[in-house]
Each structure stands twice: as C-alpha cells, then as structure tokens.
Amino acid sequence: MAAASLALLAGCEQASEAKKSYNAIVTTTKAAESLSASMEEAQTHQAERVKRGDTLSINYKELHKLLPSAIEGYTAEGEPEGESVQMPGMQYSSTKQRYRKGEETLSVQLVDYNGAATMFTAATAMVGTGIAVEDETQLMRSLDLGMKGVKGYEKLDKQGHQASVLLGVADRFFVTLEATGQKDTELVKSAARQLKLSGLARM
Template identity: 40%
Template sequence: MKTILKLSFLLGIATLVACGGNDKKEEDNIDVEKNPMGALMKMGENMQKQAEKMEKQQAERKDAKAMHYEELMKYLPESVKGYEKEEPKGESVEMSGMSFSSANVRFTKGNDDINVNLLDYNAAMSMYSMATAMWASGFKIDNSEETAQSVSIADNINGWETLQKKSKDASLILGVNDRFLVTIEGNNQKNTDLFKEIAKSMDLKKLTGL
C-alpha cells in the first residue's frame, strides 16, 4: 500500500519531467522500493510514448471490430497438467465507437484453481492503454507482502507478473501486439512458472500477426 501511495504522489511530477524529453535509457525492472522517483520518471516517459502510439493505432483501426468471442475462445489453452478443465465462456460487447470481446476458461484441482482470460481490445484502444501503461516502464516491486515485475516471454508479448508471498496467489498479465490482453490467475503457486507455460501453450504468436 505504501508503494502505491508513493507512486500516486509522484506520478504527476514524473509525467512533467518525462515530457521534457529524456533520451537516456534506464536498465529494465527498476526497483520501486529503492528508486521510486526513477521508476515514476520512466513510467511517465513510457505513458507519453504509449499514448502517441495508441493514438496512431486508433486512427488506423478506426473501423475495426474486436474478434467475436467464439473465435477468441479458440486461442484459450486446451489443458493444464493435473487440472480439470471447465466449460469455456465468452462475450462480445459493441457500443458507439467501441467494441471488445472476452473469452475465459477455468481449471480446477481440488481447492486450487487457475483462471485464464483473453480479451480483444481492437476497437477499444483507450482501455488497453490504461491497462498496460506501467509494463513498459520495467518496474520491480519486492517487499514483505509481494513480488512483482515487468516480464517478456516473446516479441510483442510483454506484461506483469505478481506473487503474493503469504497467500501464494499469483497472476500473469500479458499484452499481445498492443491489442490482446491475457490474464492468468491462480492460487497455491510458488511462482508464475506454470502460468508462463500456459501462456506459451496458447497460440499467442498467431495473435501478434493480427
């Protein structure tokens, strides 16, 4: 909680500094606890770049629609070793000037479960931008409650992994080609290795070409 408050307090300053134009590259995964100002400066810089990129892509995808949920469901994982698969679900939403779709599936093993959710933000770029603003900043958080950091598993597939140290709840969120968002969450996990295996079992590389 202290980390979040610290980031919120400094965000405005960092954004103003970033707008001044700083071409110096910083190392990946800046430790927020040790260098909050450096982390916020990089976040502000990347938010500006991301906003410009999204504005351009929004213009290019002006008449685009999100993939229908039935098609999106084909990209969900077929199985997870040791877990039972439940029936996949999905939905597509259209409104004035915006559309998005989601598909999800749940895997269970006794009291343990893993949820996989795939969203297509093709015609809702502003929503995607808000969800992914922090990842490109290379954040790293490590305290008594959690570990969290930016992660990349392939070209155009980057995101954020989190492990709650006491509850063993974990999550992996991946952005694919500035359009799709993959969220994998589960309990009783020592790390996010299983989630990365699940992500790699999905045909995400095909999605990067869409």
C-alpha cells in the first residue's frame, strides 16, 4: 500500500501543481465563474462515459504507444516509464518519456485519469479559464492550440529557463510537456502539436 501511495502521488504531481497555481491567482468573479462552468462541462463528459460503461483508464502499455520516438529534434532517452495504479475507488494510468538534444531535455507525461475523475477534474477544468500572469520571474497564461477538446496553459520560468505546457484533453487526459534551456514556450507548444491529441480528444 505504501508503494501504491507513492506512485499515486507521483502520478498526481502535475495536476496538483496546476491546481495550486490556479488557486493562487483566482481573485475575480469572472475567473471563478469560468472555472465553475468548466467543471460542470467536465462532470457532464464524465457522466456520459459512465453511462456507456467507459469507466477504466487505458493500460499504461497502450499509453506508451502514443509517445513518439523523436520530437522537435529531440530523441528518446531510454524506454518510457509508466504504470497503471488501482486502489479502492480510484484507478489511473500514466506514461512518461524523456528526450534529449545535447544538454537540453524535453519530457512528455500523459495521464489517463478516467478511473479517478474526481481527483483531476478541478485541475484540468482550470486550464481553459483565460488566466494570464507575468512578472520578472515567470509567465503563465491560457493556451489554445486550436484543437477541439484540448485546453491548457503555458508556463515559463524566466530565471530557470524552463518552459512547460499543461493540457487537459477531453476532460479525461492530463498532458504535460517540460523543457530545459528555453527562453520562451515555443518549443513545448510546437511539441504538443505533434502529439496525437486529436485522437485522445475523441475518446
């Protein structure tokens, strides 16, 4: 049980970070209303999947197949890591691949939380609420990749030169891309467009 708990914490790390970031800046009625609407939409999609008997997450080995062997000039470093976790009232699967180009790294993580929707609903709902924050140290704002069922936000650590994109797909998948040695978020956004997100959005 201890090992499973640690695995669960690792799989939820990005969702937790996203939720904390949002909670720190939700100070307006408009933002709160937008979040509420997004959560209602997510709950509707979840209810539709339950109605048709789609309540389990995809096995992590199947998720591995969605990761490319190379992306934006970065080549895969080793084999992808992943797991399918199941415990009372909760089940999810995740996969993660690390890529490298010289000294720079790019990582892609995909989580299917179909069996743990209540945990991730708030985290994925918040990514499409139109938030925008920028100062001397960071940039964070909502991101629209022009794909149906995909919403997210981009984040840049200006001092650490780390860029990331966090995406909620079909109110079921949570996708995170992170890259080192970046002055902007163009690389991670371009890499996100190369993933098979449209296929996920139809699930």
